[in-house]
Amino acid sequence: MNIVVCVKYVPDATADRHFESDSTVDREGVDGLLSELDEYPVEQALRIKEQQDDEVQVTVLTVGPDDASDAIRKALQMGADKGVHVSDEAIAGSDSIGTSLVLAEAIKKLEHDLVMCGMASTDGSMGVLPAMLAERLGLPALTLASEVEYDAGRVRIRRDGDTATQTVEGTTPVLVSVTDQSGEARYPSFKGIMAAKKKPVETWTLSDIGVSEDQVGLSTAWSQVMATEPRPPRTQGEVVADEDGSGATKLADFLASRKFI
Amino acid sequence: MREVLVLVDHVDGAVSKPTTELLTIARRLGEPAAVFIGSAEDADDTALKTLKTFGAEKIYTVEDADFRQFLVAPKAEVLAQLVQQVSPVAVLVASGAEGKEIAGRLAIKTGSGLITDAVDVQGDGDSAVTTQSVFAGSYTVRAKVTTGTSIITVKPNAATPEQAEGAGAQQAVQVEISEGAKGARITASEPRRSSGRPDLSEAAIVVAGGRGTGGKFESIEEFADALGGAVGASRAVVDAGWYPHSYQIGQTGKTVSPQLYIAAGISGAIQHRAGMQTSKTIVAINKDEEAPLFELVDFGVVGDLHSVLPAATEEVNKRKG
Ligand SMILES: Cc1cc2nc3c(=O)[nH]c(=O)nc-3n(C[C@H](O)[C@H](O)[C@H](O)COP(=O)(O)OP(=O)(O)OC[C@H]3O[C@@H](n4cnc5c(N)ncnc54)[C@H](O)[C@@H]3O)c2cc1C
Ligand SMILES: Nc1ncnc2c1ncn2[C@@H]1O[C@H](COP(=O)(O)O)[C@@H](O)[C@H]1O
Numbered sequence: 001m002n003i004v005v006c007v008k009y010v011p012d013a014t015a016d017r018h019f020e021s022d023s024t025v026d027r028e029g030v031d032g033l034l035s036e037l038d039e040y041p042v043e044q045a046l047r048i049k050e051q052q053d054d055e056v057q058v059t060v061l062t063v064g065p066d067d068a069s070d071a072i073r074k075a076l077q078m079g080a081d082k083g084v085h086v087s088d089e090a091i092a093g094s095d096s097i098g099t100s101l102v103l104a105e106a107i108k109k110l111e112h113d114l115v116m117c118g119m120a121s122t123d124g125s126m127g128v129l130p131a132m133l134a135e136r137l138g139l140p141a142l143t144l145a146s147e148v149e150y151d152a153g154r155v156r157i158r159r160d161g162d163t164a165t166q167t168v169e170g171t172t173p174v175l176v177s178v179t180d181q182s183g184e185a186r187y188p189s190f191k192g193i194m195a196a197k198k199k200p201v202e203t204w205t206l207s208d209i210g211v212s213e214d215q216v217g218l219s220t221a222w223s224q225v226m227a228t229e230p231r232p233p234r235t236q237g238e239v240v241a242d243e244d245g246s247g248a249t250k251l252a253d254f255l256a257s258r259k260f261i
Numbered sequence: 262m263r264e265v266l267v268l269v270d271h272v273d274g275a276v277s278k279p280t281t282e283l284l285t286i287a288r289r290l291g292e293p294a295a296v297f298i299g300s301a302e303d304a305d306d307t308a309l310k311t312l313k314t315f316g317a318e319k320i321y322t323v324e325d326a327d328f329r330q331f332l333v334a335p336k337a338e339v340l341a342q343l344v345q346q347v348s349p350v351a352v353l354v355a356s357g358a359e360g361k362e363i364a365g366r367l368a369i370k371t372g373s374g375l376i377t378d379a380v381d382v383q384g385d386g387d388s389a390v391t392t393q394s395v396f397a398g399s400y401t402v403r404a405k406v407t408t409g410t411s412i413i414t415v416k417p418n419a420a421t422p423e424q425a426e427g428a429g430a431q432q433a434v435q436v437e438i439s440e441g442a443k444g445a446r447i448t449a450s451e452p453r454r455s456s457g458r459p460d461l462s463e464a465a466i467v468v469a470g471g472r473g474t475g476g477k478f479e480s481i482e483e484f485a486d487a488l489g490g491a492v493g494a495s496r497a498v499v500d501a502g503w504y505p506h507s508y509q510i511g512q513t514g515k516t517v518s519p520q521l522y523i524a525a526g527i528s529g530a531i532q533h534r535a536g537m538q539t540s541k542t543i544v545a546i547n548k549d550e551e552a553p554l555f556e557l558v559d560f561g562v563v564g565d566l567h568s569v570l571p572a573a574t575e576e577v578n579k580r581k582g
Contacts, residue, residue, distance in 0.1 A: 128365030140444020222374030242564025248572030
């Protein structure tokens with residue numbers, strides 16, 4: 001069986017994130033890493049691999065700049081078998097429409113029974129790519145899984161919606177996206193880190209997957225950012241100490257002054 | 262005037278408040294046309310009247326008996342067929358897990374650009390200009406769709422619902438759902454128990470508790486009830502199993518933008534701030550005066566929440582008389 005896990009390389013969320021003058025995300029000035037939310041689908045893929053008697057190949061796929069190979073390496077250290085990195089100058093600035101096209105065409109070139117994604121990327125965090133990929137690949141999508149069960153070509157997930165908790169099922173080939181409730185992701189072991197050095201990583205360009213330059217990139221995006229503006233920082237209001245036990249009264253005074261009581 | 266399609270969000274026919282916000286926004290862009298997907302019973306007089314009251318000129322009703330057991334894909338097909346038929350200026354969908362997936366699929370199906378999580382949408386000539394809040398609320402971005410139909414998902418509280426009687430002309434739509442859309446089958450569904458409190462994403466007041474509660478949420482709940490607010494939690498609380506995930510606020514939980522947000526025993530990590538930073542008034546109670554959340558507050562109390570909250574609850578109840 002073959003599992004393809006889509007992982008994104010993102011700027012560190014705890015750092016100060018910026019926009020470039022062309023309104024794209026500054027990916028140079030801030031350290032990057034494997035999106036924490038994409039560790040979860042890697043984890044689920046590895047758990048399926050460990051449970052199966054048959055051989056399971058876990059391939060991690062990323063679309064991103066040169067440094068994005070760091071994201072692949074981390075996933076290989078966790079235990080994935082091989083990596084594919086689609087990197088091409090022309091992809092820079094693509095919106096979700098362009099990125100989903102590149103990912104879909106790359107997936108078509110890979111054997112895939114299961115395609116796994118995170119719930120959202122920690123930078124753009126649109127959370128739409130899995131649905132777009134499913135649409136482009138014509139795959140059924142079991143999205144936002146907080147639990148994944150795989151058994152002989154059948155996948156069953158638990159989906160915690162706003163109004164109900166659902167059980168959703170599908171058969172391979174199928175796309176699954178998982179949430180951060182799906183199970184703690186493992187840390188790479190020393191053995192894993194050493195083993196990752198020998199694992200194969202292929203680098204593909206747009207021509208390798210048959211996508212032309214004018215289908216992707218900032219200039220062909222289907223939506224356009226007109227302006228970006230840092231939000232004025234909030235100014236800190238009054239902070240009182242509760243040492244003498246007056247905190248609650250002062251809090252009530254404040255709430256009353258703002259007409260909340 | 263060209264139509265603006267609004268996908269109606271409802272539970273068994275009860276139209277959500279965000280839907281009335283979408284109808285209000287739709288009027289800025291063109292002629293609001295509601296798309297109601299549900300059973301014939303769901304599309305009852307109350308539901309239709311609400312849509313009409315908030316400005317729906319047209320109401321497309323789609324009987325979903327044949328595809329109710331499938332996940333979002335059929336709904337995207339319904340909208341795609343309508344987009345084909347009426348070439349609307351825009352399609353507005355409420356930002357939520359399901360809404361975003363529908364919108365993503367619709368964008369691909371119709372060859373249209375997509376903007377998610379708008380906190381405001383304004384008309385500008387023939388196009389819709391959106392405002393988004395990104396990077397945990399530290400940036401504001403204005404954008405528009407340049408290709409195809411503008412497909413926009415809009416966050417709750419992006420507009421104040423305004424009543425404006427529409428014609429509400431009803432039109433039943435027949436749709437063909439492809440076999441492909443039936444691949445993800447819902448085999449069981451357990452409705453969530455209602456807490457009896459206001460819905461978290463829509464509430465005007467939210468009281469949230471963090472790890473500092475030590476799992477004792479009674480004082481959070483009682484303070485929320487005194488103020489008529491909803492209860493929320495940080496991920497630390499959810500991970501510890503103290504409160505259900507559906508109450509989590511932040512990057513991987515709900516985004517809230519209430520009039521008043523009160524955090525007790527929450528440090529204010531960037532991922533938590535991502536979900537509450539745009540609240541109008543922010544209050545924090547924390548025993549550590551260095552807690553990062555204090556940087557955002559309009560009012561803060563440095564103290565132990567276990568004594569401050571019960572006393573504050575009593576004080577509020579007393580003043581309400
Ligand atoms: C990818 C990713 C996504 C995430 N998504 C989310 C998310 O959606 N939502 C979210 O909340 N977090 C999220 N997190 C986790 C986030 O980074 C923090 O770990 C989390 O918000 C911490 O919760 P907390 O503030 O309750 O706990 P802590 O950071 O432990 O803070 C507890 C606070 O309580 C105070 N305190 C303790 N006792 C008392 C007392 N008796 N009275 C008053 N104050 C007291 C302490 O001083 C401290 O400030 C995410 C993390 C990652 C990596
Ligand atoms: N550039 C990318 N390369 C590989 N996978 C991606 C990329 N962008 C998004 N994804 C996948 O799509 C999911 C949702 O991303 P998004 O829609 O951007 O929030 C992520 O969790 C990843 O699994």
